[in-house]
Amino acid sequence: MREPASGEQVAAWWRRWPDANIAVATGCVSGVAVLDVDPRSGGDDVLRSLEERWGALPETLEARSGGGGRHVWFAVEEDLPSAVLAPGLELKAERGAVIAPPSLHASGERYSWAPGRSPDDLEPLPVPDWLRMLALGDPEHQRADRGVDAPIRTTQEQSAFADAWRRAGVELRPGDHYYLCPFHPDHHPSLHVDSERCWWFCFGCRRGGGVGRLRRLLGEAASPAPRERRRGHVGEPRPVTLPGTKEVEVVGEASHQDELLALSGGQRPYGGVELEATAELVPELDDPYETYVLAVLVDGRRVGRLRLEDATALRSTIEAARAEHGVVTCRAVVRGGWDRGGDDVGRFGVVLYLPEAP
Numbered sequence: 101m102r103e104p105a106s107g108e109q110v111a112a113w114w115r116r117w118p119d120a121n122i123a124v125a126t127g128c129v130s131g132v133a134v135l136d137v138d139p140r141s142g143g144d145d146v147l148r149s150l151e152e153r154w155g156a157l158p159e160t161l162e163a164r165s166g167g168g169g170r171h172v173w174f175a176v177e178e179d180l181p182s183a184v185l186a187p188g189l190e191l192k193a194e195r196g197a198v199i200a201p202p203s204l205h206a207s208g209e210r211y212s213w214a215p216g217r218s219p220d221d222l223e224p225l226p227v228p229d230w231l232r233m234l235a236l237g238d239p240e241h242q243r244a245d246r247g248v249d250a251p252i253r254t255t256q257e258q259s260a261f262a263d264a265w266r267r268a269g270v271e272l273r274p275g276d277h278y279y280l281c282p283f284h285p286d287h288h289p290s291l292h293v294d295s296e297r298c299w300w301f302c303f304g305c306r307r308g309g310g311v312g313r314l315r316r317l318l319g320e321a322a323s324p325a326p327r328e329r330r331r332g333h334v335g336e337p338r339p340v341t342l343p344g345t346k347e348v349e350v351v352g353e354a355s356h357q358d359e360l361l362a363l364s365g366g367q368r369p370y371g372g373v374e375l376e377a378t379a380e381l382v383p384e385l386d387d388p389y390e391t392y393v394l395a396v397l398v399d400g401r402r403v404g405r406l407r408l409e410d411a412t413a414l415r416s417t418i419e420a421a422r423a424e425h426g427v428v429t430c431r432a433v434v435r436g437g438w439d440r441g442g443d444d445v446g447r448f449g450v451v452l453y454l455p456e457a458p
Contacts, residue, residue: 133196134171135171137188138169141188150303158228159225160224253357256361261295279293334363341427342455347451348406351404357447359401375435379432381395394411396452430454435449
């Protein structure tokens with residue numbers, strides 16, 4: 101545990117390079133954490149709602165970004181995680197960074213300290229307890245890096261998620277929104293629901309999770325997810341006409357997560373899947389660029405395509421197999437697709453086993 105930053109230390113940072121852009125690493129090492137409020141994304145409205153519920157932020161250091169946002173600076177001495185609290189509202193702490201005054205913003209405006217809120221005027225105050233609790237969240241259901249490269253759920257999962265909320269009396273809108281929570285007396289919308297990632301968390305009653313947790317709160321049976329990785333075979337077994345042992349990743353599978361979820365039985369095990377399959381390589385004859393594009397099908401469902409350089413390198417081998425057998429098939433494995441709660445959700449992927457290029 102380190103000493104929290106003082107106003108004198110912060111002042112020394114920004115006076116040292118008065119004409120340069122300054123990026124301050126936040127967290128326990130520097131002793132500072134910064135609440136980034138972006139009004140363009142609704143962050144000021146969310147903060148206002150949170151302050152009405154738990155109390156106003158203390159009068160600590162505050163800067164204005166060149167883009168019109170607010171940076172509220174706090175002193176920290178603990179390992180506090182960085183966290184996206186809501187659209188437009190982010191706490192930058194461990195492994196975070198913030199631009200300090202008088203750095204130049206991309207808009208041409210400079211970052212500046214708010215009147216009466218500079219390091220010459222105030223000492224940075226500790227992070228308020230309620231903000232610290234929001235950053236820590238429910239460890240089972242809220243992750244600090246939520247939203248960063250988090251995979252989008254399939255349309256099937258999104259539909260089941262919306263149906264469950266409809267049974268709870270909440271009609272979801274597309275995207276990230278706040279609602280009145282049906283699980284406690286809620287007079288200010290404290291229920292945060294991401295309808296695309298099928299994730300929710302209530303800042304009032306501290307409940308949250310995915311569709312399984314929601315169904316349990318509704319009194320509906322929800323089978324526990326097995327923690328081990330599910331293995332087996334998917335699709336109809338077929339003879340392999342293009343044997344090989346070199347692992348080649350399929351590309352474009354991000355657009356076919358619905359098909360891969362269906363191949364995996366419509367469920368995401370806690371440990372994900374490792375399913376053997378037979379894939380078919382089918383030429384895309386209507387490709388407008390006249391390149392050698394091969395679609396990858398598993399059990400009749402398109403799950404992606406072969407990378408262009410891989411398809412080109414193996415073209416003669418693939419066409420020889422097609423001429424001899426009339427079809428090109430190879431071993432494949434469907435992997436990933438885990439769901440460990442919150443936003444710890446993995447995309448499905450596909451690996452093919454092909455021969456070495458001649």
